[in-house]
Amino acid sequence: MDITTHLAARLKQLRQSGGLSLTQAAELTGVSKAMLGQIERNESSPTVATLWKIATGFNVPLSEFLVTPTPAPRPVYDPQSNGMTITPLFPYDAQLRFDHFAITLAPGAQSDSTPHEAGVIEHVVVISGALDMQIDGVWQTLAAGEGVRFAGDCPHSYRNAQQTPTQFHSLIHYPAKA
Missing domain, CATH: 2.60.120.10 (Jelly Rolls)
Incomplete structure (x- = not known):
């Protein structure tokens, strides 16, 4: 599983295990409902700042989104837009x-x-x-x-x-x- 697929699945899993709608998750994290939906559908790669907002909102460590269950030797997260x-x-x-x-x-x-x-x-x-x-x-x-x-x-x-x-x-x- 690549890092973006893992990130999408982990976000959806956290949201659903908390019994949260996308609207509730948006309120919790400060990230828009549309962006959360795009991330969950693996249509968008969030910036590191956005990932931090999501991790903070769900009260989980950042690596929850960056480390896959069967990690590559060195998993790397590189959102295209912020360097x-x-x-x-x-x-x-x-x-x-x-x-x-x-x-x-x-x-x-x-x-x-x-x-x-x-x-x-x-x-x-x-x-x-x-x-x-x-x-x-x-x-x-x-x-x-x-x-x-x-x-x-x-x-x-x-x-x-x-x-x-x-x-x-x-x-x-x-x-x-x-």
């Missing part, structure tokens, strides 16, 4: 409550993230290039080897102002469920 490629390094671990991703941001690309679930902590470490990060309205630039830890439940953005791709890792800790 961000995500490769799960370690899919969600229920005991430790984290995801670990390798991310490449194309030259000139920017990805804006809506706040994640309350209590989410994100660690970002730049592997190569430079990464501009906006965390809760404040921009900072990280060079290769530098990192930042921040509350993922505030608005944040990733931007590559360089002429070459920027590679970084994102380790995301999810809060314990009550």
Whole structure:
């Protein structure tokens, strides 16, 4: 099963297991009913920002959508429009409550993230290039080897102002469920 087919099936499964209509899922996630329907029918590949909204709304880790039950050696999610490629390094671990991703941001690309679930902590470490990060309205630039830890439940953005791709890792800790 390829990643987009898995993503479509997983979204539909989560929605139906919660007994939600597309309208209710749209209210829960902040993603339009039309877009959710297109994703479920595998007619549209959502941006990473949209996937985060869906994962946050359904209160599941992002890797729920990125890691197939029988994963390829390195599953990669690369929505065509925003220049961000995500490769799960370690899919969600229920005991430790984290995801670990390798991310490449194309030259000139920017990805804006809506706040994640309350209590989410994100660690970002730049592997190569430079990464501009906006965390809760404040921009900072990280060079290769530098990192930042921040509350993922505030608005944040990733931007590559360089002429070459920027590679970084994102380790995301999810809060314990009550």
